[in-house]
Amino acid sequence: MWEFVSERWQDIAYRAFQHTSLVVQALVLATVIAIAVALLVTRVKALEPVANAISAIGLTIPSFALLGLLLPLVGIGTLPSVLLVTFYATLPILRNAVVGLMGVSPLLMESAQGMGMSAFGRFLRVQLPLAWPVIMAGLRTSAQMSMGVAAIAAYALGPGLGQYIFTGLTQIGGQNAVPYAVVGTVGIIILALLLDAILLLVSRLTTSKGIRA
């Protein structure tokens, strides 16, 4: 096992980097999308149940099935991987962003309006910072999940550690099957823990001291 790792050290590190990079990019994209949709939902109240339904149902779609649907549309490689991961990453952030933005006291929002803040200023400087801890919690859930989903994306020849897992699976019974699968899985777990720690730190640094728990 040790030999297996030390022989492929560079390749493992490179794949770990790719894996993380895929997840982080998808998370950034997902956060922007989720906040934009959540903002729309807070303005048009009728959309709230729709958004909630999408978050709930979306998470029940098996990622393999979704990937299967994507492949004929966008081919194989990096693009379907990014789309797949972004789709799943968006859902928990969306759910939390709706809860967070809606949870900001209407009294505060009206007070901001009464003081002469523009609609955009109120969103950017009052609503978003106050909802931020909740959104960040969604982001962390999302990051954990995305690590796993990104592994699935390897099936479409996407980048990352997922390919080790698939290689292990296709070589079942072979000499290196178990080390491949173990390195892929454990590697993803380690990355997930690291990313979570970093996000926790980011969350603390970007949340105002006045509302930190």
Place this chain on the structure above:
Amino acid sequence: MSTASTEAAEPRDARDTGEARSADRSVSGAEIVFDDVTKTYPGQTAPAVDSLSLTIPAGQVVMFVGPSGCGKTTSLKMINRLHEPTSGTITIDGEDIRSKDETELRRHIGYVIQGGSLFPHMSVRDNIALVPRLLGWDKKRVASRVDELLDLVGLSPERYRDRYPRELSGGQQQRVGVARGLAADPPVLLMDEPFGAVDPITRQRLQDELMSIQEELQKTIVCVTHDIDEAIKLGDRILILQEGANIAQYDTPANILAAPANSFVEDFVGSDSSLKQLALMRVSELDLHDAVTARVGDDGAEAARAARSARQGGVIVLDDKRRPAAWVGLREAERVGTLRASSRDLEVVDHRATLNDALDSMLAASHGGVLVTGRRDEFLGVLEFDTVTEHIQTLTREARTGESDEYAITPSEDELQDSSVEDDTGSGSKHGSEDDADPSRGEQA
């Protein structure tokens, strides 16, 4: 159309007063006029505000009172266009508020609501600096303004400017809320139940502070309250509203107490108007008792001896700025040796506080009296419970027999004229200092 008996003549007089004031003292406020304003919320048939016409004179404090749901908040929010009238116009200093961009308009109108509603993620400094920054003030000016305002509302800038709202007490938050409302020096300040969320003693202090701030700044303040006593205490005028923002009476506190326009007002103001008049009377109008004082650090036993020989039951300990620091009984003074500042809140009222407030404080106190302070919180004397009760008895007796005009429940027309003239020259208003007590109330008995 909401017309009360006193209303027809009101706008003219009010405007005259406003002009006279602005001529000889720095009124920074602006006149607000409601002209036949109606507001019907979508989906409702009855208007929340029905043809309201009203003039709020520049530099005055007008209190909106009335039962829940009568349209106070709606009327207030139409001034800064948080609600738009269905019909009618509102002008500030003669200018239709709809002629301006709404965010621009709001930046020049202070807005303070219950609990202060500070932004919890912003420091005290950032909360206060918000509107000045929106207006593009430079950094230095913003910073000095923040400190100036914190001083104005009685919070030490060094200590409080970097705190977050959750690190403040309710009363302190409310103070910062007021500071934030005043930040860009707006001519008009709108307040919606500003002191509703704090305990009675704190509320009374905040009211006193608002009065002294107003004495200095002369803003036009429109303040909604549920509390008729607060309205009597703070208002130059009180607007009593009925369902649909119909005016039941719009007049000075003294006139409303003396001559309620109808039974609705009578009920609202409450039956015991001689007791209500306590809210029109300042602590400074009564005799204060001298007390034995000592400095922090003095010897307790010695102070106690001095108090005994003066037949006093306690010693008042002052700090180096003559502010009350402790109020100790004789035994305690002897026991502690060196006198120190007390960690407990003292029962202190400002000399401008009303007798009502003083009574409240006494009831919460353990000494049967309260300490009275003057400028810069310097100790003036002790107001004793007996002094107040005697005064009440005199009032009631005179009200019943009607044999003396001194505490006339119904001031004559002339007296009212007199007092309003006094008002204009800047002395003798009910916000005046102790030296110039209202002439219509006569000499101290």
